[in-house]
Amino acid sequence: MEPSAEHISNAEGLALPVAAAPEKSVFEHLHEWVVTVDHKKLGLMYIVYGLLFLVVGGAEALLIRLQLAVPNNHLISPEAFNQLFTMHGTTMIFLAAMPLVFGFANYLVPLMIGARDLAFPRLNAFGFWLSAFGGLLLYFSLIGGEGLAGAGSAPSVGWFAYSPLTSRAFSVGHSTDYWTLGVLIGSFGSIATAINIIATILCLRCPGMTLMKMPLLPWLYLVVSGMVLLAVSPLTAAQIMLLLDRFLGSHFFDTQAGGSAVLWMHFFWIFGHPEVYILVIPAFAFASEIIPVFSRKAIFGYPIMVGATVAIGFISMSVWAHHMFAVGMTSTGNTFFAISTMLVGIPTGIKIFNWIGTMWGGKIRFATPMLFSIAFLAQFLIAGLTGIMLAAAPFNWQLTDSYFVIAHFHYVIVGAIVFMIFAAIYYWFPKATGRLLDERLGRWHFWLFLIGFHLTFDIMHIPGLLGMPRRIYTYEADRGWGMLNMLCTVGAVFQAAGLLILVFNIVRSLLKGQAAGNDPWDAWTLEWATSSPPPEYNFAETPVVKSRRPLWDLKHPTDPDWKYE
Amino acid sequence: MNTIAANSTPELTAGPSLSRGPVAMAGLIIAESAIFTIFIVAYLFYLGKSLSGPTPQEVLKVPIVNTICLLSSSVTITCAVRALGRGRNLSFGVWWFATMALGSYFLFGTGREWMRLIYEKGLTIGTNLFGTTFYSLVGLHASHVIVGLAALLVVLALTACGAVQTAHAKRIEVVAIYWHFVDAIWVVVFTVVYIIGR
Numbered sequence: 214m215e216p217s218a219e220h221i222s223n224a225e226g227l228a229l230p231v232a233a234a235p236e237k238s239v240f241e242h243l244h245e246w247v248v249t250v251d252h253k254k255l256g257l258m259y260i261v262y263g264l265l266f267l268v269v270g271g272a273e274a275l276l277i278r279l280q281l282a283v284p285n286n287h288l289i290s291p292e293a294f295n296q297l298f299t300m301h302g303t304t305m306i307f308l309a310a311m312p313l314v315f316g317f318a319n320y321l322v323p324l325m326i327g328a329r330d331l332a333f334p335r336l337n338a339f340g341f342w343l344s345a346f347g348g349l350l351l352y353f354s355l356i357g358g359e360g361l362a363g364a365g366s367a368p369s370v371g372w373f374a375y376s377p378l379t380s381r382a383f384s385v386g387h388s389t390d391y392w393t394l395g396v397l398i399g400s401f402g403s404i405a406t407a408i409n410i411i412a413t414i415l416c417l418r419c420p421g422m423t424l425m426k427m428p429l430l431p432w433l434y435l436v437v438s439g440m441v442l443l444a445v446s447p448l449t450a451a452q453i454m455l456l457l458d459r460f461l462g463s464h465f466f467d468t469q470a471g472g473s474a475v476l477w478m479h480f481f482w483i484f485g486h487p488e489v490y491i492l493v494i495p496a497f498a499f500a501s502e503i504i505p506v507f508s509r510k511a512i513f514g515y516p517i518m519v520g521a522t523v524a525i526g527f528i529s530m531s532v533w534a535h536h537m538f539a540v541g542m543t544s545t546g547n548t549f550f551a552i553s554t555m556l557v558g559i560p561t562g563i564k565i566f567n568w569i570g571t572m573w574g575g576k577i578r579f580a581t582p583m584l585f586s587i588a589f590l591a592q593f594l595i596a597g598l599t600g601i602m603l604a605a606a607p608f609n610w611q612l613t614d615s616y617f618v619i620a621h622f623h624y625v626i627v628g629a630i631v632f633m634i635f636a637a638i639y640y641w642f643p644k645a646t647g648r649l650l651d652e653r654l655g656r657w658h659f660w661l662f663l664i665g666f667h668l669t670f671d672i673m674h675i676p677g678l679l680g681m682p683r684r685i686y687t688y689e690a691d692r693g694w695g696m697l698n699m700l701c702t703v704g705a706v707f708q709a710a711g712l713l714i715l716v717f718n719i720v721r722s723l724l725k726g727q728a729a730g731n732d733p734w735d736a737w738t739l740e741w742a743t744s745s746p747p748p749e750y751n752f753a754e755t756p757v758v759k760s761r762r763p764l765w766d767l768k769h770p771t772d773p774d775w776k777y778e
Numbered sequence: 779m780n781t782i783a784a785n786s787t788p789e790l791t792a793g794p795s796l797s798r799g800p801v802a803m804a805g806l807i808i809a810e811s812a813i814f815t816i817f818i819v820a821y822l823f824y825l826g827k828s829l830s831g832p833t834p835q836e837v838l839k840v841p842i843v844n845t846i847c848l849l850s851s852s853v854t855i856t857c858a859v860r861a862l863g864r865g866r867n868l869s870f871g872v873w874w875f876a877t878m879a880l881g882s883y884f885l886f887g888t889g890r891e892w893m894r895l896i897y898e899k900g901l902t903i904g905t906n907l908f909g910t911t912f913y914s915l916v917g918l919h920a921s922h923v924i925v926g927l928a929a930l931l932v933v934l935a936l937t938a939c940g941a942v943q944t945a946h947a948k949r950i951e952v953v954a955i956y957w958h959f960v961d962a963i964w965v966v967v968f969t970v971v972y973i974i975g976r
Binding site for chain 2: 332333404407408409411412413415416417418419420422438439442443444445446447449450451453454457461462463464465470471472473476480483
């Protein structure tokens with residue numbers, strides 16, 4: 214694309230390139246994207262990559278649901294079922310959610326703090342390609358899982374890969390190796406990107422933007438990146454140990470030689486639980502940008518929002534063993550992890566209160582991003598409540614590894630994270646492409662997905678309470694879970710339809726969407742001060758800010774924010 | 779939207795004063811510390827839980843010369859960075875080379891220790907839990923020394939070409955921070971393996 218100064222001054226017009234640049238071939242375009250170090254291109258690549266795997270992981274979920282729809286079903290073999298839930302979990306966390314979350318950080322953080330790019334653009338490209346390679350390696354197991362010559366097979370050890378299932382004796386062939394290596398390489402990419410985001414936010418903010426004048430999104434990503442450093446690294450270490458066990462014959466998780474299977478659980482969940490917050494805090498970040506703009510009010514309690522996020526970051530580092538109540542810890546351990554888990558409810562409760570406070574008395578516009586955000590608020594509240602139920606150790610003993618747990622964490626991951634990712638796509642799509650996503654299709658997407666989500670995951674709590682364990686490939690008819698499971702499956706079909714509408718909407722709007730202009734939502738943060746899509750250098754002149762809402766100050770010179778902050 | 783960058787009060791024209799190199803290195807060190815923490819926890823957790831010999835008490839010798847070498851390389855690299863800051867390029871090169879020599883000797887010493895343990899004492903990574911945790915923890919540290927030496931070598935090669943000048947002192951210092959980290963983590967590994975574990 215041809216960046217020109219005209220884009221910047223052209224405040225309301227289309228910011229699509231107008232210059233008659235010589236037509237490029239497909240390969241030249243492809244080459245440009247492969248070698249790019251531009252944070253916006255890399256951000257979009259992360260997002261497209263994440264959406265692609267969201268569809269793949271969604272298809273796997275659909276197959277799982279079809280198998281479970283009726284009792285005594287033989288659509289899928291038990292072996293294939295194990296592979297499906299392993300690949301579904303691993304794909305959704307490492308190949309869909311993480312790239313989506315980092316993609317938005319890549320695209321938005323430099324724009325929102327008035328910087329030209331991330332602090333280390335080439336490291337950024339390196340991080341993306343590492344993550345992409347990790348994903349390919351995981352799916353390569355479908356071809357090379359049993360060794361290159363034989364037929365492939367996907368890993369089937371579950372997404373948390375408990376020992377001793379992962380030992381050579383129980384995981385023959387290479388599918389588990391592909392799982393380990395794919396996750397390990399992806400985690401290197403995540404750590405590199407997190408370091409980059411931290412350096413960008415701490416070093417490259419535009420003049421006037423003190424930490425407490427920064428929009429909430431970069432603030433929350435600063436916390437998330439810090440958590441990535443502390444939480445993803447233990448996973449890296451544990452994966453190295455697993456590789457040593459599998460290839461060099463060490464005994465970290467080998468109980469026959471005195472090793473401990475429980476140690477793997479600890480190491481995995483030291484990563485695994487903060488990971489939930491690594492994914493949900495970006496959802497909070499999107500909500501903290503979208504809800505104020507569509508309520509026409511500044512965020513309620515900005516310093517408290519920052520403080521609550523930091524508190525969540527700290528507390529979430531000490532809750533991991535609530536995944537292990539059923540393993541048998543001391544009562545002191547149980548009490549500690551139950552209480553620390555319940556403590557997380559306080560800062561998250563404060564956040565929900567503040568978002569509602571932002572909406573309170575506001576002039577709310579129910580555009581698609583806001584619809585998803587409102588649904589997020591309600592669903593995240595419910596997800597938090599079942600979370601507190603599961604944090605009580607005795608209750609947990611009863612329901613551990615049941616569909617109640619599955620329903621709970623899908624409420625967090627789909628109901629909160631995926632809903633806010635959808636909101637963010639609708640909100641920032643015009644900035645990235647210059648075209649609005651279609652509102653009518655957006656509503657269809659929203660309502661179909663909302664109905665499907667509640668049909669699946671509200672009902673899924675009940676078979677859990679009735680005792681249906683997770684990871685079973687089928688069940689007997691006399692259990693009485695048949696009707697409930699059928700309804701869950703119907704809901705999954707609704708969700709799939711919603712997701713397909715989103716994909717269709719993206720393609721259609723890219724081709725003939727309504728022109729967005731620079732600032733379609735009348736928003737206040739710096740990314741809306743430049744053209745849509747932004748030129749490669751982002752801002753023709755380095756912006757200077759005096760408040761948290763620089764564009765408000767610009768639009769209302771007689772009543773600027775900095776007088777009150 | 780040019781007005782957003784319009785003339786404003788002078789105190790608003792400067793961004794944050796932190797520079798990206800040290801901040802990123804600090805981030806890397808935090809991540810690396812977390813990795814080491816997991817390996818150290820595993821070492822301490824499995825201490826004395828081996829089902830068969832040899833035990834640390836039987837086979838480990840305290841690597842005093844090695845440790846002195848590695849720790850003094852922190853001093854030499856500080857001298858090197860200081861010399862570069864004062865424009866004494868030759869002195870920088872000499873101190874830098876001395877750092878590499880000390881680091882290489884440490885690596886050599888570790889190699890000799892492993893040779894002795896493997897061929898004389900019959901301790902490999904698969905022998906028992908002590909072997910598993912010992913080789914992985916000390917090996918993790920040694921691999922960091924190797925990465926550090928590679929970085930030092932790049933700087934040395936650039937110095938030999940005359941490409942490293944006083945203007946680069948800040949960047950060279952980032953490499954030095956990493957080297958200090960490698961030394962500092964050895965103090966912890968040394969304490970865990972050779973003092974607590976022995």
